[in-house]
Amino acid sequence: EAGVVQSPRYKIIEKKQPVAFWCNPISGHNTLYWYLQNLGQGPELLIRYENEEAVDDSQLPKDRFSAERLKGVDSTLKIQPAELGDSAVYLCASSVSAPGELFFGEGSRLTVL
């Protein structure tokens, strides 16, 4: 069974540039999460989807961050424009349903210069 796939693994951009991260969850997993992880910290929830619906986006900075999960499968997280403080690892996870065991991708490491 394929795991959660994320791309790109690494991204370096100049501040004020846009960036997008893609996530393909495990087949059949209805719940999809985007987490942000700063160095030396635990993951912090940005947004949770149940199928196509964003059921918890209270921690998503909506002035510059956006996310979508079309057709309830793949998801994209976008930052526009990026700021220096956005440098972090963006983790995608999925689960059969919420709550439950989370399966994480390898993460996308963003460096904003």
Place this chain on the structure above:
Amino acid sequence: SQQGEEDPQALSIQEGENATMNCSYKTSINNLQWYRQNSGRGLVHLILIRSNEREKHSGRLRVTLDTSKKSSSLLITASRAADTASYFCATDEDKIIFGKGTRLHILP
């Protein structure tokens, strides 16, 4: 926001020794999970303990949960070099919230 808080923040032990990590949390929970993260990788689920359970085992892992003290512990017995990683507790109320983690280093 982070609900759980692991203790200690960092731990170095000799290979073969047991490692104990603790997690304290603030509000009532449905269950508590422990995850491991190797450097530069995603998190891997280790074990889930429900709020009505007090202890759970999985291989060399032993997890306890004390809901009256709002705390949990993760014990890794007979540690190996491959156990070197960060360990996170995650509490599940209406959302899954992770602590800051314990960085475990196993010395050869």
